[in-house]
Amino acid sequence: MSAGPITTRASLLTRLRVMSAIAVRMMLHDRLKSIGTLVGVVFATLLANQQAGTFMGLLEKNTMLVANTRADVWIVPRTLPTLQQAAPMSISVLHRAQVTPGVAWAEPLAFGGASLKVPGGGTEQLTVVGTRLPRGAGGPWNIVRGSINDLREPGALFFENAERVKYGGMNLRSQRELNGRTVHAVGFTWGLIPFGPAYAFAEYDTARDLLGLDRDQTNFVLVGAQPGQSPEQLRDALRARLPDAQVLTSREFESKIRRYLLTQTAIGVSFGTSTLFGLLVGFVIVALTMFSSVIDNLREFGTLKAIGATNWDLAIILLVQSVLFALSGTLLGLALVSRIAEGIRSANLALILPPWLYLGTFAVMTLMCISASSLALIRVRRVEPGMVFR
């Protein structure tokens, strides 16, 4: 009896399983190379997330005032490009807003730079925010000491706790000269340092006085909606009455600020570039290590081809390896980066890593690894099965 041709074949699923198993075995076998590839992914994850997280932190710093005020709608000067470029507008906007249907409350907000005389000499810049009591819709928040009600005292302000040394060893009740007037500290906030001078909070009238804002002017108007009114409905109602001002929901204002930073400043480009650079470095490391591991195993790939594995089978091996490298490297990298984020968190700097960034990292790293493996794939496709006889 002589044997005849074998007519049965592995199903697609079996091929997938068998090739995946080989992929994993090869990874574990070439431990050093695998670690090299993993380092590439971890490195890219770290670098990209550090950059992206810093960038997100920066965006957050710029929008935190808007995000933390308890207003549904902001009324801002018609041509205002972003928060920091506050300019006076007529107080009549406030009065018209107050009588608009759907409005629960409307209050003015003063906003502007001021310079503080440091006792030891020199001056420090800060950003004064004038908020109307008792609501205090414009802040302060993140209070570490003091009570908002004390802002009713003439010349009373809340300062940034992290800047107390800079302000000349400031304590509760410390007196300072701010824009030529004598003021004193009644409380402190933590971490309210935007991308620029730290915030200091005063009652609206105190702030208006400090900033030299006329009685018939204000910088912003904050509006709260009546129950059942959506911010969008309120915005539309206000827009109809205030054609000479810009009316935005808080969310819209936040994204306007973000858009400004991204399009009108170099921040976006510079962080984008360094994030891409991180990905590129990772890509190169992964591509090179996977390629060199294929070169090391060329004979095995040739053997697999000779005994009947197709290019597709070998592609599965590389694909599975890429995905596994991506997943494990991202996991490691993210664990590291979140520890780093915790470690470096300060009033000045916060790495913000939202959940979508974590998920996005998995996706981006998987794409990165798969595309990086294409170099190896090209080589594997070109392997001649006949080489095994050489």
Place this chain on the structure above:
Amino acid sequence: MNDSLAIDARAITKTYGAGALAFTALKGVDFVVNRGEFVMLVGPSGSGKTTLLSILGCVLTPSSGSLSLFGRDVIAAGERRLPDLRLANIGFIFQGHNLVASLSAIENIELLLELRGRSRKQSRIEAMELLSAVGLADKFDRRPSDLSGGQRQRVAIARALAASPPLILADEPTASLDASSGLAITELLRRLATERGHTVVVVTHDNRIYHLADRIVRIEDGLIQGGETTDQTRTQRAQP
């Protein structure tokens, strides 16, 4: 075309390279092997043995000529069908063992069984049987690096026989072994091939194993030598 033939290769030529660098390694080779035959292909270095074996193994396409394996025209099948033809027909034994280094002995065999459609469970059973047949049942979970050269070559034989492909091709399977294990390995291959009805072509330099062949074919400078024609062979070898 004869269906009783395992290998029917006619007027095979192979030219490597092109232009001034072109080198013709096979110059019109007829090579016919009956089903169940154990043939040794011998000849000096550079005579074209590996080239011919590669063509028979469907890992190299000839420049001209025709090739049928078990009545199936290989050339007409086209390049894309070759991996499947190999899977269907051929078990390979290489000069080096060429086992997958990261897989254990039994996994190297299971790999082929599974590619050839055996279930996972069945693969394990058959792989173990094959390992027993080559005397390595107790070493089933060893990596190739933990086996001796002779043991690796036994695993390679077991892998070549996995799921019983009709044709076994071996290129100098004893080259990296000492004389006694080389003989033992070839005896093992011969015995298993006869028991299981495999057709075998072995390329070898090793005249100490010649006696194990049904027939020895000599190739020199790209041409088959000697007056031994395929018709003579066929009458000479009675069907078992």
